[in-house]
Amino acid sequence: MRETxxxxxxxxxxxxxxxxxxxxxxxxxxxxxxxxxxxxxxVVVNRLKKKSKDLLxxxxxxxxxxxxxxxxxxxxxxxxxxxxxxxxxxxxxxxxSALILGFAFKDIGxxxxxxxxxxxxxxxxxxxxxxxxxxxxxxRSMSFRNTHIKAIDGRDIYIPNSIMIxxxxxxxxxDGYMRHEFVIGMDYGVDISEATDVILETIKSLDNIVQLKxxxxxxxxxxxxxxxxxxxxxxxxxTYDFVGSITVLKSNVMKAIINKLMKEGFNMPADILELKxxxxxxxxxxxxxxxx
Numbered sequence: 080m081r082e083t084x085x086x087x088x089x090x091x092x093x094x095x096x097x098x099x100x101x102x103x104x105x106x107x108x109x110x111x112x113x114x115x116x117x118x119x120x121x122v123v124v125n126r127l128k129k130k131s132k133d134l135l136x137x138x139x140x141x142x143x144x145x146x147x148x149x150x151x152x153x154x155x156x157x158x159x160x161x162x163x164x165x166x167x168x169x170x171x172x173x174x175x176s177a178l179i180l181g182f183a184f185k186d187i188g189x190x191x192x193x194x195x196x197x198x199x200x201x202x203x204x205x206x207x208x209x210x211x212x213x214x215x216x217x218x219r220s221m222s223f224r225n226t227h228i229k230a231i232d233g234r235d236i237y238i239p240n241s242i243m244i245x246x247x248x249x250x251x252x253x254d255g256y257m258r259h260e261f262v263i264g265m266d267y268g269v270d271i272s273e274a275t276d277v278i279l280e281t282i283k284s285l286d287n288i289v290q291l292k293x294x295x296x297x298x299x300x301x302x303x304x305x306x307x308x309x310x311x312x313x314x315x316x317x318t319y320d321f322v323g324s325i326t327v328l329k330s331n332v333m334k335a336i337i338n339k340l341m342k343e344g345f346n347m348p349a350d351i352l353e354l355k356x357x358x359x360x361x362x363x364x365x366x367x368x369x370x371x
Contacts, residue, residue: 105159109152116148134205139198139221146223190224193240197221202243208251208318211243231326255319256294259329263336264307266346271300271308274345281339282314287328289315307347312336 120141127137198221203209207218209228214236216228225237251257265274275298282288282296289295294315301309314332316325340347 101159105156108159109156112148112152112155116145116152119148120144136198136201139194142223190240193244194221194223194226197226197240197243202248203250203253206319207253208257210249210251211238211246214238252318255317256289256315257318257325258294258313258315259325259332260311260313261329261333262301262309262311263333263340264304264309264347267306267308269308269345271310274310274340277339277343277345278310278312278336281336282312282332285332285335287316288332289317291315 123144124137124141127140128134131137203218205218205220208216209218214228214230216230216234216236219227219229219235221227221240223240225239226243228236228238230236263278265271278298279296283290296312296314298313299311301311303309316328318325337347
């Protein structure tokens, strides 16, 4: 028994030594193709960056180029080590296995094709703020399988590319401009036109607020409440030029407007509650105390 095991091991080791040159050449060829793929990807990406600012598409093309050379290197490696016929026979004769693999890699292929269409249709670019399936964030990168976005609260979300294709996608910053709004309540005795002028003057004096022709701040009457007139204030920011927290900027705009309105003597009352007493025979007891 011992001699049989030793003989088998010796034959296996001798076979490895016999195949070692072929395996070595195969590994060297694979490494060469990987190196060539990396070099060509780098050259193509650098040239495309000089002609286009679409980093999402440029990076995707770079990944496709590298994947192409990697697949060629793997195929040559298998042929070099003598697995070419075995792989061909396996693909030709394993119908059931191919069917199982087809279902197993269905999502991978679907996401790859979806990523291809996303890269060339370009509904968004790196840095854009998008929302799909209630997931919102700034686009960081896109791979063959998923798209990486950074949520406003700091979460990293990886959305499969097929979801991006199949569902409605909202791009809030396609042209770089994003509108924000908030509501403020004014007293019924306030001159709304004068309050509107004060609000617009305050917004225009702030930094990072866009003042272009089609992106100017404006104020509308939102609704009439029980004790206040609600004004809705709209303003635009340029997300490409702005560096910082949009939430903090919005808060600063709100504080500046509140402070300016209060300084100018405008009243912003709280809600008024009306109490009705239906039991007139049992009045509410009221007592007055004198503070000492």
